[in-house]
Amino acid sequence: MxxxxxxxxxxxxxxxxxxxxxxxxxxxxxxxxxxxxxxxxEMVACKKCGTYTSLDEALLSNGNYYCSDECLKA
Ligand SMILES: [Zn+2]
Incomplete structure (x- = not known):
């Protein structure tokens, strides 16, 4: 070539x-x-308080979903 x-x-x-x-x-x-x-x-339950949040709004940390920063840090 x-x-x-x-x-x-x-x-x-x-x-x-x-x-x-x-x-x-x-x-x-x-x-x-x-x-x-x-x-x-899709709704996921917050690991901390159990509040259901839509999947794209939920915060994912260590395989667990959280509804807000406060629950994530708690
Ligand atoms: Zn929560």
């Missing part, structure tokens, strides 16, 4: 990934967003 072909190959790959990667990335983002929405519906 001559260096020219490698350069052309790299260029083609670069263009390919630049254009093709954008689409899958967007669909991945959308899928992730859907999952996030799903997760936000």
């Amino acid at each position: 001559s260096p020219q072909w490698i350069l052309i190959g790299v260029l083609i790959l670069g263009v390919y990934f630049f254009f093709i990667k954008k689409k899958p990335l967007n669909s991945v983002k959308q899928t992730k967003k859907k999952e996030d929405t799903k997760e936000s519906d």
Whole structure:
């Protein structure tokens, strides 16, 4: 293989990934967003006071969920 072909190959790959990667990335983002929405519906109990908080608002520490900083520090 001559260096020219490698350069052309790299260029083609670069263009390919630049254009093709954008689409899958967007669909991945959308899928992730859907999952996030799903997760936000999930409720977890605070380890300290037992208050139920949505998963995306809950604070995760050492595998336990807490409703607020106060419970986390307590
Ligand atoms: Zn709490």
